[in-house]
Amino acid sequence: SYELAQPPSVSVSPGQTASITCSGFKLGDRYASWYQQRPGQSPVLVIHQDTKRPSGIPERFSGSNSGNTATLTISGTQATDEADYFCQAWDRSMAVFGGGTKLTVL
Amino acid sequence: EVQLLESGGGLVQPGKSLRLSCAASRFSFSNYSVNWVRQAPGKGLEWVSFISSSGTYKYYADSVKGRFTISRDNSKNSLYLQMNSLRAEDTAVYFCATGSVDDAFDIWGQGTMLTVSS
Numbered sequence: 001s002y003e004l005a006q007p008p009s010v011s012v013s014p015g016q017t018a019s020i021t022c023s024g025f026k027l028g029d030r031y032a033s034w035y036q037q038r039p040g041q042s043p044v045l046v047i048h049q050d051t052k053r054p055s056g057i058p059e060r061f062s063g064s065n066s067g068n069t070a071t072l073t074i075s076g077t078q079a080t081d082e083a084d085y086f087c088q089a090w091d092r093s094m095a096v097f098g099g100g101t102k103l104t105v106l
Numbered sequence: 107e108v109q110l111l112e113s114g115g116g117l118v119q120p121g122k123s124l125r126l127s128c129a130a131s132r133f134s135f136s137n138y139s140v141n142w143v144r145q146a147p148g149k150g151l152e153w154v155s156f157i158s159s160s161g162t163y164k165y166y167a168d169s170v171k172g173r174f175t176i177s178r179d180n181s182k183n184s185l186y187l188q189m190n191s192l193r194a195e196d197t198a199v200y201f202c203a204t205g206s207v208d209d210a211f212d213i214w215g216q217g218t219m220l221t222v223s224s
Binding site: 001030031033035037042043044045048049054084086088090093094095096097098099100 | 141143150151152153156163165167168201203205207208209210211212214215216217
């Protein structure tokens with residue numbers, strides 16, 4: 001079965017850039033999506049189709065996807081960005097999520 | 107504001123059955139494919155099942171195939187998940203979320219908690 005791997009945790013200082021990676025076999029050949037989940041809340045879509053931001057998502061969120069790795073980049077990270085982030089892709093009509101990355105804003 | 111609202115969770119014994127519901131409001135539900143996604147306590151997200159807008163196509167995770175059945179009633183703007191032969195490992199918050207194959211999950215409900223325990 002297809003798998004997506006994420007680092008369990010990433011730390012960043014306020015105002016700095018955070019990068020969260022998601023690795024999977026030939027992931028660049030599929031669309032990658034990213035979700036933000038704050039404690040006790042439902043996930044929120046922040047990036048879809050590799051690079052697109054839904055309406056209402058701040059410009060500091062961006063995405064890329066090439067080769068075996070998709071990356072979520074948060075520029076000028078704010079304290080409110082502290083959350084769990086999950087990548088997701090589809091494989092043969094089955095959706096797959098990465099294990100999630102806890103972003104800590106120190 | 108568009109909304110999905112899940113219901114039907116609770117405490118159920120192993121081996122028993124339960125049906126979850128998801129009610130859609132303020133958008134054209136019949137035009138959207140919908141999914142169930144679950145999250146065990148303290149764990150990550152796990153996709154469970156997909157149903158196309160008309161109900162023609164249905165897909166399941168291997169972990170629930172043969173035990174869970176997804177369905178929808180577009181006249182009632184509702185999505186369902188019939189869960190049979192429940193196991194302790196099915197314990198999770200169950201979310202419904204719109205999204206097509208090869209696309210993202212863009213509208214999420216608030217989730218309903220299922221606990222499978224004797």
